[in-house]
Amino acid sequence: MLALFRDFWWLAFPLSWFAMAGLRAWLSHKVRRDTLDLVQTYVRHGREAPPELMARLNRA
Numbered sequence: 001m002l003a004l005f006r007d008f009w010w011l012a013f014p015l016s017w018f019a020m021a022g023l024r025a026w027l028s029h030k031v032r033r034d035t036l037d038l039v040q041t042y043v044r045h046g047r048e049a050p051p052e053l054m055a056r057l058n059r060a
Contacts, residue, residue, distance in 0.1 A: 032057065 035057045042049040 035053065039049045039053060039057065042053075
């Protein structure tokens with residue numbers, strides 16, 4: 001088993017990049033979902049969402 005890690009140590013780099021890309025995508029999804037929830041709250045109260053909030057939604 002130790003020889004497996006010794007021979008394929010370089011796979012740690014692509015696997016960590018893949019994990020970081022997945023984390024970044026999940027965090028981006030969370031920001032977009034939270035922003036949409038906030039916009040829905042404004043709409044439920046009959047108010048216009050601030051332009052900064054809509055800009056963040058378009059950017060995220």
